[in-house]
Amino acid sequence: MDDAVRHRAAAGLASAGVGWVSELRGSGSPGIVCAYVSSGSEPGTGALLEALGDAGHLIFVPVCEPGHQLSWAQWSPGVTMARSTLAPVLEPTGPRLPFAALGAVDGILLPALAVDTSGVRLGQGGGYYDRFLATLASPAEGGVRAVPTAAVVHEREVFPPGVLPHDDLDRPVDWVLTPSGWNRAGSPDL
Secondary structure, three states, X not given: OOHHHHXXXXXXXXXXXXXXXXXXXXXXXXXXXXXXXXXXXXXXXXXXXXXXXXXXXXEEEEEEEHHHEEEEEEEOOOOOEEEOOOOOOEEEOOOOEOXXXXXXXXXXXXXXXXXXXXXXXXXXXXXXXXXXXHOOOXXXXXXXXXXXXXXXXXXXXXXXXXXXXXXXXXXXXXXXEEOOEEEEOOOOOO
């Protein structure tokens, strides 16, 4: 992918992410968003994180903990980052907080290698996010998820239902977010 295409994709993802959070919140003051710092071939989240911050939202990104658990640290432009000792990701070096300590989180943006239109998310296989999502209520299990989730992928990483491998431990997402926009999982527009 050349630089111009990468830049357009990053700008599109930033716009889509801010739009998604605005749809979740409705009108009103900024809120709290959990996101992640992209790496490798993932859609670049740098511009997305900056756009969410520019919109006034508090942003928290995951920190890998032993036992495949996640804690969260606040992200802002220029925050000191270090490579995780447990996973191939960058993490803020600031205070680590449990999810419950973050307050009323408006939405969680999740990395994915692929997602299908029903919300099945294919992660990198570490299990950090599936374990984390299992702690939230699941609409598929008759609950109402307290915090909406969105898999962030390139358009070419969105597949029809039934194509991606999954098992009982995999937790579906509520939304799919790409550089061209966002849609609710299960939507005919996806």
